């Protein structure tokens with residue numbers, strides 16, 4: 001069952017990102033709120049689950065070195081084609097852990113890619129994030145809200161609280177504030193807000209979050 005979920009997700013995104021042109025990259029301004037933290041970052045920035053490369057391009061336009069990561073080989077192929085100056089790319093599945101040394105990054109971006117997992121896998125990935133971010137560093141992320149009714153909230157079979165099995169792309173989790181505090185304990189949550197994103201055809205409700213790691 002679990003291997004099917006993983007394979008379904010991979011196939012869904014391999015198909016979605018079969019051939020992406022540079023025009024498909026749509027930068028939105030959600031990271032502007034954290035620009036001081038991004039400006040101050042001296043290490044390369046990880047763009048986890050980078051997809052089209054929207055956030056990769058945003059960060060590079062701000063002069064940052066970016067490592068674009070994804071499970072999909074097509075995503076990585078398109079990033080190399082459309083954003084050839086990218087600092088680095090890494091092809092891996094977060095379900096296998098994050099292939100980086102301890103304390104490697106001051107800032108990691110995880111935009112709409114941490115909401116596909118069972119509880120045990122979500123905790124494993126968040127623990128990996130804690131391991132590779134330096135003490136005092138930041139995870140900046142967005143996840144589906146439980147109110148994201150245009151994009152599947154409450155639809156399908158609920159296999160864990162707020163985690164749904166979809167017919168096409170494997171699992172999809174929807175968060176409320178309590179879920180975020182539950183999963184991201186060990187981080188100091190400096191900003192958390194439910195917001196509407198208009199980048200898709202139908203508006204999307206999500207949580208935007210700034211989480212600081214305190215390893216002491």
Ligand SMILES: C[S@@+](CC[C@H](N)C(=O)[O-])C[C@H]1O[C@@H](n2cnc3c(N)ncnc32)[C@H](O)[C@@H]1O
Pocket residue numbers: 009013048049050051052053054055069070071072075092093094095110111112113116
């Ligand atoms: C909704 S897209 C978000 C893309 C981009 N971050 C953005 O916001 O435009 C989700 C991305 O996460 C990637 N992803 C999903 N599950 C993953 C996993 N287990 N390991 C690595 N990447 C994954 C998908 O391949 C896809 O590119």
